[in-house]
Amino acid sequence: MATPTPHNNAKLGDIAELVIMPGDPKRAEFIAKNFLKDPKCFNEARGMLGFTGEYDGKRISVMGSGMGMASMGIYSYELFAFYDVKHIIRIGTCGSYLPDAELGDLYLVKESWTDSNFGYNLAKIEDKWLSSSEVINKALASSAADANIKAREVKAFVTDVFYRPGKLGEEMTKAESDKMVEMGIAGVDMESYALFANAKLLGKNASCMLTVSDVIGANKNMTAEERQNSLVSMIKVALGSSKYLLK
Numbered sequence: 001m002a003t004p005t006p007h008n009n010a011k012l013g014d015i016a017e018l019v020i021m022p023g024d025p026k027r028a029e030f031i032a033k034n035f036l037k038d039p040k041c042f043n044e045a046r047g048m049l050g051f052t053g054e055y056d057g058k059r060i061s062v063m064g065s066g067m068g069m070a071s072m073g074i075y076s077y078e079l080f081a082f083y084d085v086k087h088i089i090r091i092g093t094c095g096s097y098l099p100d101a102e103l104g105d106l107y108l109v110k111e112s113w114t115d116s117n118f119g120y121n122l123a124k125i126e127d128k129w130l131s132s133s134e135v136i137n138k139a140l141a142s143s144a145a146d147a148n149i150k151a152r153e154v155k156a157f158v159t160d161v162f163y164r165p166g167k168l169g170e171e172m173t174k175a176e177s178d179k180m181v182e183m184g185i186a187g188v189d190m191e192s193y194a195l196f197a198n199a200k201l202l203g204k205n206a207s208c209m210l211t212v213s214d215v216i217g218a219n220k221n222m223t224a225e226e227r228q229n230s231l232v233s234m235i236k237v238a239l240g241s242s243k244y245l246l247k
Contacts, residue, residue, distance in 0.1 A: 108141070
């Protein structure tokens, strides 16, 4: 497919080899304006903002992915397949299943498991477990160490469903939580499996960092303000990985 695409009005060359992808396009704008030098907006189509600038002398892009596997699937596929992007790091929030979890804990996702058929519908990928990139994970671990920030390596569950209303929903959430702990899964998000599937299909590198915004079953939840302010550590680790990923 030629660029621009139906979802991204950037031209080839506008986007860097490394893209940091929060779900919220306004968070992408926040990162660009507060962390990147001379950021230039390359996409405004559908409100999915994207910017390219410099961080510590490295050319980096940041772009929203939207919420859910379908949205992440579209945007990450186009970045990998049509814009010559080599590395994508998803940064987002998650609910934690771990009873010892604290709000603001930082997770580095080594594997994602899903009960969705996204991978099979994409390219007959039957594996419900997909791994993130060791290349990126080593860079993120080094960046976290440089910044003296603790990042816990975990497995994540990726779901299509956010709301489960009523008593039945509460029972389903409790059963799900117990199952995930038994499987060694620490938290739940809605995008990482789709990103990993596209990377696997297209031979690219992808990883995911998540900040705990909710502790499931413990009535611990971040406010909107806390969600904004507590993500700075994750942003710094993701951006700092460019030192190790880009020559």
